Amino acid sequence: MATARVCCAFLCSAYAFLVCMLPGAYATIAVTVGPNKQALKGAESVVLPCQYTSDDAAPTVRWWKEPDIPGQQRARVYHVTNGQAFTGYDGRTEIVDQASLKLLNLGMQDEGTYVCSVEKDADYEEGSVRLEILVAPNPPSISSYNPPLEADNKRQVVARCTSEGGKPEATLSWYNGSQLISGGLGDDDDDQGGTLIQDRDDGTFNIISDLIVALSRYDQGQQYFCQVDHPALDQPQKEFIQMEVLYPPAEPLVQSSGAGSSDPVDQVTVTTSAVTTREGDTVTLTCSADSNPPAELTWTRASGGDSLPNNSVTDDTSLTLTNLGRTDSGDYTCTARNVINGNPYESSKNATVNVLYAPVILQPPSPSLEVQAKQPLNVLCTADGNPPPKVVWQKDGDSKPLPNPLQFNSVDYSVEGTYKCVASSSDPSFSEAMATTMVDVKGAPSVQVKPQDSLAAIMGDTATIECTILSDPSAQNIYWTYTDDNGQNQTVSSGNGGYSVAEEDIADGKRKSTLTINNVNSGHLKVYNCIAENNMGTSSQAISVLEHELNEIPEPTPTDVYLTTNRKEVIGDGLERNAGVSIPLPPLVLQLMLVVLAAAGWNNAGNLLGWQ
Numbered sequence: 001m002a003t004a005r006v007c008c009a010f011l012c013s014a015y016a017f018l019v020c021m022l023p024g025a026y027a028t029i030a031v032t033v034g035p036n037k038q039a040l041k042g043a044e045s046v047v048l049p050c051q052y053t054s055d056d057a058a059p060t061v062r063w064w065k066e067p068d069i070p071g072q073q074r075a076r077v078y079h080v081t082n083g084q085a086f087t088g089y090d091g092r093t094e095i096v097d098q099a100s101l102k103l104l105n106l107g108m109q110d111e112g113t114y115v116c117s118v119e120k121d122a123d124y125e126e127g128s129v130r131l132e133i134l135v136a137p138n139p140p141s142i143s144s145y146n147p148p149l150e151a152d153n154k155r156q157v158v159a160r161c162t163s164e165g166g167k168p169e170a171t172l173s174w175y176n177g178s179q180l181i182s183g184g185l186g187d188d189d190d191d192q193g194g195t196l197i198q199d200r201d202d203g204t205f206n207i208i209s210d211l212i213v214a215l216s217r218y219d220q221g222q223q224y225f226c227q228v229d230h231p232a233l234d235q236p237q238k239e240f241i242q243m244e245v246l247y248p249p250a251e252p253l254v255q256s257s258g259a260g261s262s263d264p265v266d267q268v269t270v271t272t273s274a275v276t277t278r279e280g281d282t283v284t285l286t287c288s289a290d291s292n293p294p295a296e297l298t299w300t301r302a303s304g305g306d307s308l309p310n311n312s313v314t315d316d317t318s319l320t321l322t323n324l325g326r327t328d329s330g331d332y333t334c335t336a337r338n339v340i341n342g343n344p345y346e347s348s349k350n351a352t353v354n355v356l357y358a359p360v361i362l363q364p365p366s367p368s369l370e371v372q373a374k375q376p377l378n379v380l381c382t383a384d385g386n387p388p389p390k391v392v393w394q395k396d397g398d399s400k401p402l403p404n405p406l407q408f409n410s411v412d413y414s415v416e417g418t419y420k421c422v423a424s425s426s427d428p429s430f431s432e433a434m435a436t437t438m439v440d441v442k443g444a445p446s447v448q449v450k451p452q453d454s455l456a457a458i459m460g461d462t463a464t465i466e467c468t469i470l471s472d473p474s475a476q477n478i479y480w481t482y483t484d485d486n487g488q489n490q491t492v493s494s495g496n497g498g499y500s501v502a503e504e505d506i507a508d509g510k511r512k513s514t515l516t517i518n519n520v521n522s523g524h525l526k527v528y529n530c531i532a533e534n535n536m537g538t539s540s541q542a543i544s545v546l547e548h549e550l551n552e553i554p555e556p557t558p559t560d561v562y563l564t565t566n567r568k569e570v571i572g573d574g575l576e577r578n579a580g581v582s583i584p585l586p587p588l589v590l591q592l593m594l595v596v597l598a599a600a601g602w603n604n605a606g607n608l609l610g611w612q
Contacts, residue, residue: 029054029118033127040232041135041167043106048129050099050116059120063093063101066113066128074115077101108133108203135204136232137166140239144210147244148292150340151215158211159241161226165204169197171229172209176222181213217247220292248345249291249336256351257284274352277324284320285351289336295346296338302331302350321353326386329355357430359385359423364435371411372536373443380405381421383433389423396420413470416441444537445471449530456548457524463517465543467530470510475532478503478513482526489529498524517545 032051039046052061061080067073076086078093078101085093092104099118103110111133117126145159163170172195174181198206211224225240256275277283289295299319300306309328313320321328335348363382371377381404383391392401396418408415416439423433450466457463469475480492480501494501498518506512517524525547531540 029056029059029120029123029125031116031118031125031127033116033129036130036132038132038134038231039106039110041106041108041133045102045104046106046131047096048101048103048114048116048131049097050101050127050129051097052099052116052118052125054118054120054123056120056123059118059123061099062117064115064117066115068112077114103131106133108135133167134230134232135165135167137163137170137204137207137228137230137237139163139237140172140226140228142226142239142241145241148246149215149244151217151219151245151247153214153216155212155214158213158215158243159224159226160208160210161239162206162208163228163237164206165200165202166207166228166230166232167204168231169205170207172207173227173229174209174211174224175227176213176219176224181211181224215243215245217245217250217290217292219243220245220247244292246292246340248340249289249295249338249347251347252287252289252297252334252336252349254334254349254351255286255288257286273350274354276354276356279324279326279355279357281324281355282320282322283324283353284318285332285334285353286318287334287336287349288317289334289347291336291338291345293338293340295336298335298337300333300335302333308332324353324355326355326357326384329353329386354386356386356427359383359389359425359430359433361421361423361433361435365421365437367436368438368440370440370442371415373412373441373446374410377408377411377415377439378405379407379419379437381423381435383421383423385423385425385430385433387426389425389433391421391423394420394422411439411441413441413443413446413472415439416472440472442472442536445469445475445532445534445539447530447532447539447541449541449543452543454544454546456546457517457520458548459520459522461520463520463524463545465515465517465528465530465545467513467515467532467541468506468510469513469530469532470508471532471534472509473534473536475511475534477531477533478511479531480513480515481529481531484526492528520545522547 030053033049035049037046037048048063050061050063052059058081063077063080064074065077067075075088077089078085078095080095080099083095085091088109089103094102094104096102099116101114101116111131113128113130115126115128117124119125140161140163143160143162144157149156149158161172161174163172196208198208200206207228209226211226213219220243222243223240224243225238228237254273275283275285285299287297287299289297297317299308299312299314301308308314308319309321311322311324311328313322319332319334331350331352333348333350335346337344337346339345360383361381362384363380365379365381369377369379379393381391381393383389391404393404393406394401401422402419404421406419406421418436418438421435421437425432446469448468448470450468455463455465467478467480469478480499481489482492484490492499492501492515498521500516500518502514502516504512504514513530515528515530525545527542527544529540529542531538
């Protein structure tokens with residue numbers, strides 16, 4: 001009996017060994033899990049995927065949960081093979097899609113790492129999947145914003161944004177419109193940077209961020225917002241504030257509009273703070289200033305005193321000047337004032353009004369000016385206009401302009417005449433302004449002898465000398481003298497010694513005295529003086545009468561033939577004699593004449609040709 005048992009044991013062991021050695025004697029298991037999952041707190045369900053393959057059709061499948069504290073045992077969740085849910089999961093777990101675990105009515109306690117294990121005999125495989133429970137944060141709220149705020153260009157805490165109860169931690173951001181602004185934590189100008197994260201007892205977090213900016217006038221009316229981003233939110237949540245900033249007035253903006261008597265002027269922005277108009281026009285200056293609270297605007301005159309002209313009208317923003325005159329040109333100041341937290345502020349800007357007007361003579365010269373000969377003359381003509389006029393002088397009968405002032409270092413009778421001061425504008429629409437004055441030169445007579453210096457007289461002929469006198473007052477006495485052989489001056493007596501003297505009035509108030517010497521002889525070759533006197537002095541001019549030396553006329557050759565006619569030959573100015581004019585004849589004319597004269601006889605031809 002014992003022997004039988006031993007044989008049976010041996011045979012069974014051998015059989016088992018053979019079975020184990022056969023291919024596929026052990027089952028092969030593969031487990032696939034994941035991916036990790038996120039689910040909202042309070043969600044209806046989440047499925048933790050688990051798939052396996054096994055040569056054995058009935059492996060043992062279980063779900064476990066890893067402990068939150070390392071070293072502790074795994075918690076049993078679900079026995080898939082037996083269909084058993086364990087404590088904490090009973091009634092809210094089920095298996096779907098082979099071995100996937102479906103959790104229902106999720107809570108914070110469900111967060112953790114879950115393990116899906118598959119085993120059969122000695123074959124064991126497992127895989128883990130992480131479940132994260134998300135908690136959406138509360139909408140952001142803004143606090144510590146106490147408008148209005150003063151723009152001082154210093155960094156300051158403007159507002160605080162808080163988001164509570166999120167899991168994991170939410171992200172807070174500040175925006176100015178579309179521009180991202182770095183948030184921070186701090187008081188006043190002490191920027192510590194970053195955000196504050198507070199742990200809550202329920203495992204969620206509070207997030208706090210301060211808006212720290214240096215406010216300027218450009219922040220007035222700007223919309224800032226705090227934005228919360230979180231994976232549990234379909235889209236970011238935002239909380240807005242409208243910035244209210246107090247700031248002093250900026251430099252005012254001055255605009256002008258105006259209309260003339262005929263041509264309207266469109267409204268323009270005066271970037272140079274200047275407007276050009278004309279006399280009689282109307283101009284309106286409009287002032288605006290950026291400030292908060294709104295500034296009070298006032299207009300004053302910057303030039304010529306603070307008082308505005310009588311032709312001005314002002315309202316809250318504009319200054320209107322009607323029927324403009326030249327005295328309205330100048331600078332006008334717009335001043336903007338406001339008060340911030342008890343502190344006064346102001347800013348101002350000038351606008352220049354430039355009134356154009358035609359030239360006008362301010363100080364016309366005297367209608368007549370009397371000046372003594374050989375004295376200087378300086379006459380200033382003062383004119384005004386806008387644009388400033390050009391002032392010149394013109395003498396009647398002479399188109400050449402003379403500079404202003406009219407100046408002569410030493411006047412003579414040629415300066416005498418009517419002069420016109422002309423003021424002209426570079427604006428062709430303006431007419432010229434003019435004023436005239438008569439320059440009257442008083443002095444001793446001015447004497448001029450013709451010819452000058454000397455006269456060559458031919459003996460036996462008549463010599464004539466002219467003396468022109470210009471005098472104001474008129475010359476009372478005009479006479480001729482000569483120097484005799486003894487060096488004494490002798491007065492020429494008309495009708496004696498072959499002399500004759502004649503006077504006559506000529507143009508432009510001048511007188512002419514003519515001395516004629518008849519039948520000139522050596523006794524007439526002297527120095528003569530023309531003398532004129534008035535109650536302001538005496539003037540004279542000398543001239544020498546010299547003997548004229550006649551040049552011999554050469555006898556013509558056959559190639560140098562002249563035709564002579566009878567005429568009076570002028571020897572000097574005022575002197576003349578009878579003489580022939582010799583005209584050279586061209587060869588062709590000469591040949592024709594010779595033919596004609598040959599018929600008349602050569603002797604007569606010689607007489608005609610003057611070959612005597």
